[in-house]
């Protein structure tokens with residue numbers, strides 16, 4: 649793809665990764681996102697890399713978020729169920745399933761690097777989201793750098809500051825240390841007054857600083873989007889400091905700990921986080937994977953909500 653994919657304003661360069669940004673792209677014109685391509689992608693994606701979720705409409709409690717499976721449905725049947733139902737389909741790491749998505753991912757981040765001096769990203773990934781009219785994603789925070797790219801349909805993203813009360817330091821540390829699910833964050837409707845609200849239509853994208861809590865609400869139409877994740881040295885340093893703060897917290901108490909990524913204390917924290925990662929990595933290799941997903945519905949294009957309840961079972965991820 650040789651044409652430029654991003655529209656970029658001069659001021660975006662200084663703000664990228666430092667504040668929530670609403671930007672424009674042309675990736676939505678790619679044939680990779682036609683219905684036929686998406687059907688092929690669903691069929692090609694290993695089931696272990698597919699999440700399908702539902703949640704009652706107009707509910708913001710993340711504990712109501714349910715995990716389902718696709719049974720033996722074809723990609724076309726899954727698309728039909730999403731169009732009529734109340735479903736959120738998440739195809740993880742599509743660049744690993746089809747290198748064409750990886751080429752698009754590299755092209756997008758190549759252009760970002762052209763615009764942002766010193767920006768060097770790695771461990772990038774792309775996931776595709778196909779979601780029903782009026783579906784929403786509850787308030788949560790992600791660990792890597794995040795962007796949300798709109799391909800079709802309309803949605804509204806609410807992005808909140810990555811600081812208390814929106815993101816208490818202890819909650820962030822627990823997410824980084826994987827002690828909590830990323831959805832276990834306290835949400836209060838009063839937070840919305842300080843959210844950056846981004847309305848996304850085809851060709852829009854949004855990106856925000858590391859760990860900013862966010863939630864997303866679809867308008868009354870099927871939404872095709874993709875998300876990208878990336879790491880930079882700065883993101884990794886911030887992650888290591890939060891990781892070490894979480895480990896040190898039992899000794900240092902309930903007060904807020906420094907989140908600085910420079911200076912002697914930060915260097916000690918990089919060492920603490922690195923040593924812990926090596927140790928727990930060695931321990932994890934001796935343990936079987938933990939069972940952590942409870943599957944309790946199956947997608948069904950004939951059912952009113954696009955799914956039927958099934959006897960719950962657990963899968964390891």
Ligand SMILES: [Fe+2]
Pocket residue numbers: 788789790794862
């Ligand atoms: Fe997210």
